[in-house]
Amino acid sequence: MKLWNHYHTPQTVDEALALLRQYAGQARIVAGGTDLLIEGRAEQHPPHEALVDITSIPELVTIQQDGDWLVIGAGVTHAQIVKSALVQQAAACLVESCGVVGGPQVRNVATLGGNVAHALPAGDGTVSLVALDAQAEVILNGERRWLPIQDLYLGPAKSRLDPSRDLLLRFRLSRATSGQASAFNRVMRPQGVALPVLGCATWVQLNAERTHYVSARICIAPVGPTPSRAVVAEAVLAGQPVSEDTLRSAVAAAQESLHPRTSKYRATHEYRHELIAVLLRRTLTTAVERACTPAAV
């Protein structure tokens, strides 16, 4: 079964945009294709008239430091992220989440941009980007701008970006400073589709003495149609001592404030409710440990 008719590999953003215009809605942006093409197979829809592959555009496939920002091209593969010393330093949770997506063959082609554009509320990369408070540079309605990552999500598998018109260019996140660290963990089930039962990314900023949380950002998903921050739990942590009591309060707050659904052939809401506690405890503990190690910046 044919999945596309024409395949283009533009070398610049302008070229990519020109191709999209030329096909007038009949072309789709593609990067690794691991979601898009499998979806095509699953739904048996007619082939895409054209695919515009953005992974030959140099600025979209690089990871670099830009002042206080770490900038990751949308066409950067999961494998690149896992191997990147820059990302490891700035965003351990992103490395962890990108490291568990698919197998090596998928990680070698699947991109972070694709993960975000696919707009699944519990995409592993997504969960970490939200906890890292990342921003995305997009060309939306012809306008180039930076948006908070969460603004790209409209609903499950529904992105604000129109793949026949818009482009996701790059992500940026603050480079970690002293006392900051993050961690990601998830629970899968060995049956059915390879989507997480629940994923959790946690970022913390401890004080100079590493005795208190200055602030925290937590993303637990899926607990709604789009990825969101566990703000109630975050608030419980802010300013509080690093202790078992605080941890317990944060876990309680997360369990109380988040209301995951039962999803067919994936998980019951009761199970997810239990996992909120397990994953938050595990990631928070790891993130604090990392923030306390002398090596942490």
Place this chain on the structure above:
Amino acid sequence: MTLLMMTVNGQAQHLDVPESRTLAQFLRLDLGLTGTKIGCEEAECGICTVLVDGTPVNSCIYPAFKAQGRHIQTIEGLADGETLHPLQREFIRHGAVQCGFCTPGLIMTASALLTENPEPGVEDIKHALKDTYCRCTGYTSVIQAIQSAARDQHGAEPLPVNEPEVDEPMDVISRSVSPQQVVEKVTGKALYTDDITFPGMLFARTLRSPLPHARIRSIHTEQAKKVPGVQAVLTHADVPGENLHGLVYRDWPVLCQDVVRYVGDAVAIVAAESEEIAAEALALIEVDYEPLTVVGDPKFAHSPEAPVLHPNHPTGNLLKHIKVRHGDIEQGFAEADVIIEREYHTPTTEHAFLEPECAIGVPAGFPDHEKLTVYVGSQIPYQDRNQIARAMGLEEEQVRVIGTLIGGGFGGKEDIAGQIHVSMLATVTGRPVKMLYTRQESLIFHPKRHATIIRIKTGAKRDGRLTAVEAELYGDGGAYASLSDKVMTRATTHATGPYYVPHAKIDCYAMYTNNVPSGAFRGFGVTQSAFAVEQNMDQIAAALQIDPIELRRINAQKVGVTTATGQLLRESVGLLETIDDVTRDMRSHHPAPQFQWAWREGHKAFAWGIACAYKNTGLGGGAPDKSEAEVEAYEDGSVQVRTAAADMGQGIAHVVAQCAAEELHIPYDRVRVLLCDTDLTPNGGPTTASRQTFMTGNAARLAASALRDALAQSVAEMFDVPPEQIRYEEGLLRYNGSTVSVGEVVQWMKSNGLEARTRHEYWAPPTQPLGSGGDMHFAFSYATQAALVEVDLETGEILVRKVLSSTDIGRAINPLMLQGQIEGGIVMALGNCLTEQFIIEDGVPWTRLLARYKMPSIKHAPEIVSRLVEHRAAEGPYGAKGVGEIPSINTTPAICNAIYNATGVRVYAIPVDQDALLRAMKAQQDAITTAWSDVR
């Protein structure tokens, strides 16, 4: 068409190809590099892995034009001329190649790993190969081979081969020789059906019913026929002969006429110049359906409200009621001090052989094809021929079936798939026609493992002796009979477990429904009943406070015991030894000096669980069971064995070659094997019921021994010596201090008008039908397994860390490859327990993608220790009996018993749902009765 340039295996390629090509299509169709296999086209199975600039990718969804200007390496480019790459060599040496279909993907993925990490540990290998599936090996040998190749690459000694110990090895028998065609399999040269092409070949597709049950009001094919490039569109009206096929009951339409009975039923077929055109034409066929009441489960099927699906079947939706009556069940329970009665549920499961079904029909009169010929990787070529001939209105002799290499079968390639359809299309168009199923089509089409509901009541005395078993089984046979009758009979007759049970009453209802048909699947019904029997055993042990091993020892079948079907066991019952082996290994693999069944470390609970099994060898039940083989010697001293027994990776080819080499006293590498050509090879019978080693092994052994006698007779005449003075030595015949080679004897025979060729038709010892009280089977294999599981008490996640196994197989003809059967069977059964379920909702499959059907990956592969017990079967070749199925029967209950021991929660439905397990643990409940599919 656009110019595509890349370097493939060091060679620059410049070709004009359609932009729609995937990299796999480009390699296979445009460059003819068919070593790269396509398993799913979903980036799921990983067997299509090639390297792009050294990086492994799934070529099945990788756009060819994404590789513009890059360097591609495929399996064909790995060896250095005739010198195999260390991975290729070590895969062979460690027995990591069975069907060979996934081998190129495994090796390519591993080669990228070794480049990046020259000394990978087990975890590194598991990480790298996580999404490269193998359905045959169970991965243990794959890991061993990769580590060995890594050592070899940096100059260290390769790892020794982990061969099981065997008794009394002979010259060739009980030696781990390499399988046939294994070099072709590791180099990508092995040809499976889809790798074969003919000039002018057309491509075919099947229009399948989207509804589980409907009346067909009309079918219109006019628009489809008008599509340029379409050469034929056929429906039921075009079936030349009988529009029915089926292995036991002929109830399955070649093409549906008035009614469709499951989602996937074939309604029309198209042959066109390309697969795309055929697909386009399919979409233009108009079928008007009137939906009918769907029979979605076997209990509803048995109710008076259910519509009757096969009006000609005398017992309505009840396909078969199977009964075991033994002793006096009331007396049995009256004697019992403890009675355990429980209900178990097992799901429909999918073989997921990595090669989807493919058949090529070549019309009579096509160059080199005198008669209508079908190329197909089938488990039963002679029955294919019979079914094709009936449907085509031909005599069997007018049809030739040529078996190709098979990329895994496991019972799923016994029924007709595209064989008849390509025969029709090739005959109508006068051109060769290939019909390759997509993975998604394969999933919905072919018969599966029966879903069952098993209620079982077990009684025992205080001293542990079983007194009675009463059971009721419902099997979901699906839309057509396939092998339901036989499979559910096996589930029924094995429902006492491998134990002495004086009183038994077992009723099984195999039902027609509108679900996907159920048929043969490794374990053949026994996998299901063992799940119930062996968990009841552990509950009896707990109730009586007897050690579960001891309970099994007390009741174990042994020589002199009569089974519940009335069979007196006279020989070759090695169950007790397998229990002893596993008990010993369990203690030596225990992490502490003092053995305990369960313990905890932090938030992890660990426990051992044990289960036993038995499984018949051969058809049994009074079915005539025979196999025929032919052996011929040639002037160059080589020998060929010919028989139509299918090698789907399990290795019957090397088994018959070993038998011939042993009998003829010639080296194994002088024996070639030709399998499955109905014009050239005699009938080896179906490759099912773990029967081929016993049956065709015997046929080959006896044909070869007759040839040995004929050769000796000729030497006697050539040199005028008494035949009894002639000795065989390494391919030579020695007489009076001189020698003559086999080749020279053959030359002499030919010049004297004699054929150096013998045939033997081997008939199995007779068996009796169920209910007659006689011997239902001529041999049984036995096994015990222990599983060590780890349960995360916070998440319910289950990890099987070790499986210890001991299997009585009579004799290991090829110890290493036999061990591969055991390891593969265990991992397949682990999938049965923990990962696999084919979900159907009111007759509509949810599992329409491989991405929705998880089978065990290398990450799931436990450490496996397997021992062999060799209680010779007197009639078996050199004492051998079957091994194909026995390893995949008791892993599931062993794991479930371990889960209970770890958590106190008993699992009554599989695949085990970690979600339900965690909820049960939190709520302090002792049972889960729902499975993953109940999460909704």
